[in-house]
Amino acid sequence: MAYAVFKSGGKQYRVAEGDLVDIDQLQAEVGGTAAFSDVLFSGEGANFKLRAELNGGAVIGEVVAQFKGKKVIAYKYRRRKGYHRTVGHRSRLTRIKITSIPA
Numbered sequence: 001m002a003y004a005v006f007k008s009g010g011k012q013y014r015v016a017e018g019d020l021v022d023i024d025q026l027q028a029e030v031g032g033t034a035a036f037s038d039v040l041f042s043g044e045g046a047n048f049k050l051r052a053e054l055n056g057g058a059v060i061g062e063v064v065a066q067f068k069g070k071k072v073i074a075y076k077y078r079r080r081k082g083y084h085r086t087v088g089h090r091s092r093l094t095r096i097k098i099t100s101i102p103a
Contacts, residue, residue: 004101005041006059012040015059015098025092028063034096035060042102049102057102065095 003016009024028034036059042049069091076085 002044002101004039004059006036007038007040008036015101017098017101019098020064021096021098022093023096025066026094028094030063030066032063033060034063039102054102059098060100061096061098063094064097067093067095069093
């Protein structure tokens, strides 16, 4: 099965055609397409191509949803000092269905 590794938002994702991937929020409409031109690696089995050999190929995906991720809690505590702080956040994410990868 063919796969590719691309970079988006400072993170790298390994995907195959038909995969659903949750990435940092993109400014795209649900139902629209997103192209990721920063492809680092593409391969199938023992045959693979690196970035220089891909000739500007891009991973193409369809935007399935825009949503907020699970709540992440960060808790700071110092023993015997009466100090504790709780902070949290929910990251905004975009769910992408991969439609094509460079060959």
